[in-house]
Each structure stands twice: as C-alpha cells, then as structure tokens.
Amino acid sequence: MSIHLLRLPNLISLARLLSAPLVAWLLYAGWFRTALFALLVAGLTDWLDGYAARKLGMVNHLGIVLDPLADKVLLVVVFVTMGLLGLIPLWLFILVVVRDLVIVTGALLLRILRNRREFVPSLLGKISTFFQLLLALLALVLAAFPHWILEAMEITGVILAAIFTILSGLHYVRQGIEMARLPPLQKI
Numbered sequence: 001m002s003i004h005l006l007r008l009p010n011l012i013s014l015a016r017l018l019s020a021p022l023v024a025w026l027l028y029a030g031w032f033r034t035a036l037f038a039l040l041v042a043g044l045t046d047w048l049d050g051y052a053a054r055k056l057g058m059v060n061h062l063g064i065v066l067d068p069l070a071d072k073v074l075l076v077v078v079f080v081t082m083g084l085l086g087l088i089p090l091w092l093f094i095l096v097v098v099r100d101l102v103i104v105t106g107a108l109l110l111r112i113l114r115n116r117r118e119f120v121p122s123l124l125g126k127i128s129t130f131f132q133l134l135l136a137l138l139a140l141v142l143a144a145f146p147h148w149i150l151e152a153m154e155i156t157g158v159i160l161a162a163i164f165t166i167l168s169g170l171h172y173v174r175q176g177i178e179m180a181r182l183p184p185l186q187k188i
Contacts, residue, residue: 009053013063016049046071130164132164
C-alpha cells in the first residue's frame with residue numbers, strides 16, 4: 001500500500017468515496033434522516049480533508065485526484081439514487097448525468113487524441129456542483145421532514161441546478177472545442 005494513501009487527508013477522502021454506496025443504500029431503504037446525516041458528514045469531510053492537507057502540509061498527487069473523485073462519485077451516486085427513487089425530477093437527473101458523460105467523454109478524447117491533460121474545473125462548473133449538491137440536500141431534507149416551505153425551496157433548487165448545469169455544460173463543451181483546435185502536445 002502506498003504511503004501516500006495512509007496520509008490523513010487521503011484517508012478522509014477515501015472514507016467519503018466509500019460513503020457513496022452507504023448513502024445510496026440508506027436512500028433506497030427509505031431511511032432519509034439517516035441518509036441526510038450521512039451526506040452531511042460526507043460534506044464535512046470534503047472540507048476537512050482539504051483543511052488537513054493544507055494545515056499538515058500533506059498535499060500530494062493522490063489527494064489532488066482522490067478528493068474531486070470522491071466528490072463526483074458521491075454526487076453522482078446520490079443523484080442517480082434520488083433520480084431513480086423520484087426524489088428529484090427525472091429530466092433533471094438525465095440532464096446532470098448526460099452533462100457529466102459529455103464532460104468525461106470529451107476529456108478522455110482530448111487526452112487520447114491531443115494528449116491534453118489539464119482539465120481545471122471552471123467557476124461555472126463549481127457553481128453547478130454547488131447547486132446540484134444543494135438540490136440533493138433540499139430534496140433529502142424534504143423527504144425526511146415534509147413541509148410545504150421545503151417544497152417551494154426545492155422548486156427553486158431545481159431551477160438553479162438546471163440553469164447552471166446547462167451553462168456549465170455549454171462552457172465545458174466550448175472549452176473542449178478550443179482545446180481540440182490546439183496542436184497535440186508531445187508525449188513524454
């Protein structure tokens with residue numbers, strides 16, 4: 001086992017990655033309050049691993065890859081599960097999944113065909129992720145504690161998540177096209 005994996009920030013990110021199936025199972029079982037708690041703890045670990053890495057001087061390549069991977073896996077698993085359970089609108093679930101598939105496919109093609117590896121998350125992408133996560137939390141809070149005020153908040157969350165998912169998707173496609181127009185990088 002790599003010594004980098006044993007570093008505290010990486011262990012925290014790994015725990016968040018492994019929490020995704022647990023949260024999905026809790027949702028599927030209908031234990032929405034427990035799932036909400038588990039998702040909030042996972043969200044806290046997202047802050048905690050970055051803080052620990054910076055404060056302890058343990059930033060490394062594995063952590064740079066593992067942290068966003070854990071975030072994306074958790075968000076996708078939660079969205080897929082909530083979409084399949086009808087906790088979020090099916091059309092939004094499809095929109096989010098298709099956007100992510102387009103981004104991953106484009107990044108893979110750029111890597112294979114152009115040897116491009118620099119894929120920095122954009123501000124629109126981060127805003128989109130924020131609203132997707134906020135919507136997932138709102139939908140889960142509504143499932144755990146049904147109330148008409150939460151329903152109104154969820155509708156606003158759906159609209160904002162949809163708008164920023166579309167905007168960030170278009171932005172990443174435009175960015176990918178610009179990168180594809182550049183000459184291929186030399187393989188090292």
